[in-house]
Amino acid sequence: MAAAGVDNDQVLSLDHVRIAVHDAKDHMEKKQCQGAEDESFDYYQRAQWLHAAVLEATDGLVSIASLMMGVGAVKKEFRAMLLPGFAGLVAGACSMAIGEFVSVYTQYDIEMAQLKREKKSRKTGDDDVQDIKEDMDKEKLPNPVQAAFASALSFSVGGLVPLLAAAVVKGHKVRLELVVGVASFTLIVFGVIGAKLGRTPVGRSCARLLVGGWMAMAITFGMTKFIGSGGLEL
Numbered sequence: 001m002a003a004a005g006v007d008n009d010q011v012l013s014l015d016h017v018r019i020a021v022h023d024a025k026d027h028m029e030k031k032q033c034q035g036a037e038d039e040s041f042d043y044y045q046r047a048q049w050l051h052a053a054v055l056e057a058t059d060g061l062v063s064i065a066s067l068m069m070g071v072g073a074v075k076k077e078f079r080a081m082l083l084p085g086f087a088g089l090v091a092g093a094c095s096m097a098i099g100e101f102v103s104v105y106t107q108y109d110i111e112m113a114q115l116k117r118e119k120k121s122r123k124t125g126d127d128d129v130q131d132i133k134e135d136m137d138k139e140k141l142p143n144p145v146q147a148a149f150a151s152a153l154s155f156s157v158g159g160l161v162p163l164l165a166a167a168v169v170k171g172h173k174v175r176l177e178l179v180v181g182v183a184s185f186t187l188i189v190f191g192v193i194g195a196k197l198g199r200t201p202v203g204r205s206c207a208r209l210l211v212g213g214w215m216a217m218a219i220t221f222g223m224t225k226f227i228g229s230g231g232l233e234l
Contacts, residue, residue: 052150052151052154053150053154054190054193054194056096056151056154056155056158057154057155057157057158057190058158058187058190058209058213059092059096059155059158060089060092060093060096060154060155060156060157060158060159060160061158061159061161061162061183061186061187061190061213062158062183062187062212062213062216062217063088063092063159064085064088064089064092064158064159064160064161064162064163065161065162065179065180065183065213065216065217066216066217066219066220066221067084067085067088067220068081068082068084068085068162068163068166068179069176069179069180069217069220069221069224070220070221070223070224071084071085071224072172072175072176072179072221073221073222073224073225073228074224074225074227074228076172078170078175081166081175082163082166082167085159085162085163085166086163088159089155089156089159089160089163092155092159093152093153093155093156093159094152096151096152096154096155097148097149097151097152098148099151100144100147100148100150100151100152101144101145101147101148103147104142104143104144104147104148105144107142108141108142108143108144111141111142112141158186158190161182161183161186162179162182162183165178165179165181165182165183166178166179180217183213183217184210184213184214187206187209187210187213188206188209188210190209191205191206191207191208191209191210192205192206
């Protein structure tokens, strides 16, 4: 009886060991699969999407902020800054959407023509397999309408920042300072987001956007001030 009890204890212990080893093996396999997924992730594709989104939002932010700074250099009225800013926002969003639509549609036509050439050059075989492959290739093609909408939306999001900042302040000098401050802060935010998602140096990304935005606003303000001081009525 005692020997049987010992044997049962040994069997239970071996079962526990097998279960523990099996669980550890499953855990290691899951970690390896996760690591393989991380390595196979297409960072180039994400970088392309990120570049377009950040570029268009930054374009909207810097364009509208610079436009409002230029108008503010010669006009102190509240409406004189907001109306051109709003007009620039609408015009810029439409321009970005049209440009993106034409560009992506051209790319779509080129890739569709390439798919047709590849289909003709393939040897005759299983039609079902060929149709499935063709459908998969078509799903990878860019969508011009989605690209145009995303471009306009990104530009509008960036352009609304200085426009809303100027709308809450009546004083001319404070309004200009607020536009510069809010635009600078937003440029830093865009730089951090772009660097984090793209896994690039944060400081360098922020510095590029910040210096570029400052230069655009300063040049627009200075040139408009210079022209306005020469007696030209705007």
